[in-house]
Amino acid sequence: MQVTETLNEGLKRGYSITVTAAELDAKVDEKLKEAQPEIEMKGFRKGKVPMPLLKKQFGERLMGEAMQETIDGAMNAHFEESGDRPALQPKVEMKDGENWKPGSDVEVEMSYEALPEIPEVDLKGIKLEKMVVKADDAAVEEALGNLAETAQDFKARGEGDAAQDGDQVVMDFVGRIDGEAFDGGAGEDFPLTLGSGQFIPGFEEQLVGVKAGEEKDVTVSFPEEYGAENLAGKEAVFSCTIKEVKEPVAAEINDELATKFGAEDLAGLKTQITERLEAEYAGAARAVTKRALLDALDELVSFDLPPSLVEAEAGQIAHQLWHEENPEVEGHDHDKIEPTEEHNTLAERRVRLGLLLAELGQKAEVEVTDAEMTQAIMNQARQYPGQERQFFEFIQQNAQMQQQLRAPIFEDKVVDYVFELAEVSEKEVSKDDLQKAVEALDDE
Structure with missing residues (x-):
């Protein structure tokens, strides 16, 4: 077998893989020898059918399997030796496929875009500020008033x-x-x-x-x-x-109202509200800090990006934004949405950060547990009341949907890992300041 490089430009790679007829024939013989002890044929005892007869009977059928296994083996060996990781599934084409005849060599053209080498990042050198908001009396009283209205x-x-x-x-x-x-x-x-x-x-x-x-x-x-x-x-x-x-x-704000919401008394209800509000503030503050982290990482790293990944991401961004601007169009049978330069720039950022976070997560051995996946599926299933079982079965049979649910969990766990290593200082701010920071995220 011979592997010859035909293209090496940036991240683009091309190789010609030649498998000789003798190699294929040997592979077929190997398969026949493995199966021979179990084969029965009229006129012969089990396991005693001569090889020439087996080859005549089953050789052509096994040739396709031998060809596929040999080429797959060559590709795997190439990736192990080169260290390349393809950004997408490699494109494999058999030359003279329609004209190929048994007894001839097989030549295959393989092309792909390799994932780039991700540079090391000094995570401990990243400095971030975390906004902290305390639930004041006015916010608690406002929330109490809203609860009283719901219990009118x-x-x-x-x-x-x-x-x-x-x-x-x-x-x-x-x-x-x-x-x-x-x-x-x-x-x-x-x-x-x-x-x-x-x-x-x-x-x-x-x-x-x-x-x-x-x-x-x-x-x-x-x-x-x-x-x-x-x-x-x-x-x-x-x-x-x-x-x-x-x-x-509105219901009166008293102990009786508190018991309607599962608290022992009014003081207990206020404590619950305080904890809930501060949890909401913490979630919003985390989103702000996460954006600051991604901005910092984006400035720290620079490397070549696989064009196919950027193109696919830009297309997805353009398509999503077009539907947000045209909510009356529910289907996807519209004309192709061409990405703009702004879409391409955003796509490059997303792909760059996605590859970087994936690399950081892999090195840190970050994993999404079965329990975390189950919880994510349950959260999604609540959107389909009465059809939870069908949704679970759909997810189990759909690897792409599983990856869509796993990806944000993995990303958040990597972000938490980086937070632990980075220098994060806390700054107490008002609810209004936090709200402005959150609104700024949507404007960017």
Whole structure:
């Protein structure tokens, strides 16, 4: 077997691999000898079929396997000897493939882009600043107020006051189609919050302005796709008797409210809120520090990038941004989106940092555990209620999706590793300062 270099420009590599007919023939013989003890053929005892007969019967079938294994072996040997790591799957083409005949040498052209050598980085020399925000009393009280609103109650409006959007009306009602009452169309002392969308479209809006003691006919049409076929598309008149009109009021901030949210008392609820807020602040601060780290690494390293990786990344960026600008287009059957120079620049940064972080992670032996992958899959599965099992099975059978879930976990673990080595100082700032820093990330 002979391997000859045909291209060596930057990261681009090309090789011609020649496998002689004698080598292929020897490989076929080797396979036949391995299988011979188990082969039975009419007129011969098991394991005693002559090699020439076996070769005539199975040789052509085994030739393809021998050819593939020999070429794969040559490629693996080349990568071990050269130390090259292909950026993408190497392109392999057989010369004169259609015209090749048994007994002839096989010549294969292999081409790929090699991953670059990643320079060493002095991680301990990186200096970063970590923003720290404490949850002050005002933030805790604001969060308490928001919780109280979610736990709102209703109290009776003044006598003669009209119902407003967001109010609750307590009523008796009977629905009729063509003058006949229908099953499920009646209720007594039913509390309906106007604007909640609990009833079919057009119903609640007609009750805005009603008063306690008033009777009101509401005329609506059931949607064409309504679940009950006997009601779908039909016009109905609901005779409503309004018993009470109530306005929403926030729950009182006290121990009783705290117990509704799983705390023992109000002090305990405030502690929970403080911890949650500071966890949110810490997450936002980490995003800011991570961007600063990536900026620092981007300035520290410079190396050649595989053009195919940059091209693919630029195309993906352009495609994603185009869909964000054209949200009405849901499919991908549109014209090809050509990347701009800005897309290419961003792609180069992402590829450079991606290769660097991968190298740092490999040297530090960073791994994504099965437990971390399971948690990531569970988080994604929550987006498909009732279909969690199908989602799990889909991920298990889809290596590309597994990699998409694994990649951000791996990156964050490498970033944490670098944080431990870098010089990170803390700076206490206000919530507003942190918010501005986070907003600046989106602007870049």
